[in-house]
Amino acid sequence: MGLLDLLFVVAAILIILWLLGFVFFNLGTIIWVLLVIAVIIILVRLLSGRRI
Numbered sequence: 793m794g795l796l797d798l799l800f801v802v803a804a805i806l807i808i809l810w811l812l813g814f815v816f817f818n819l820g821t822i823i824w825v826l827l828v829i830a831v832i833i834i835l836v837r838l839l840s841g842r843r844i
Contacts, residue, residue: 799837806833807830
């Protein structure tokens with residue numbers, strides 16, 4: 793498992809946590825920060841030429 797694979801797994805986990813937080817807990821700013829981090833990781837993976 794390469795570094796980008798690991799980053800993709802982390803991004804997926806962050807998106808799931810964001811969805812759970814948004815639906816159940818509504819934690820506000822922390823959830824949006826997690827979402828932004830997950831999106832950035834996915835963009836880095838896409839720009840590096842690897843499939844999601």
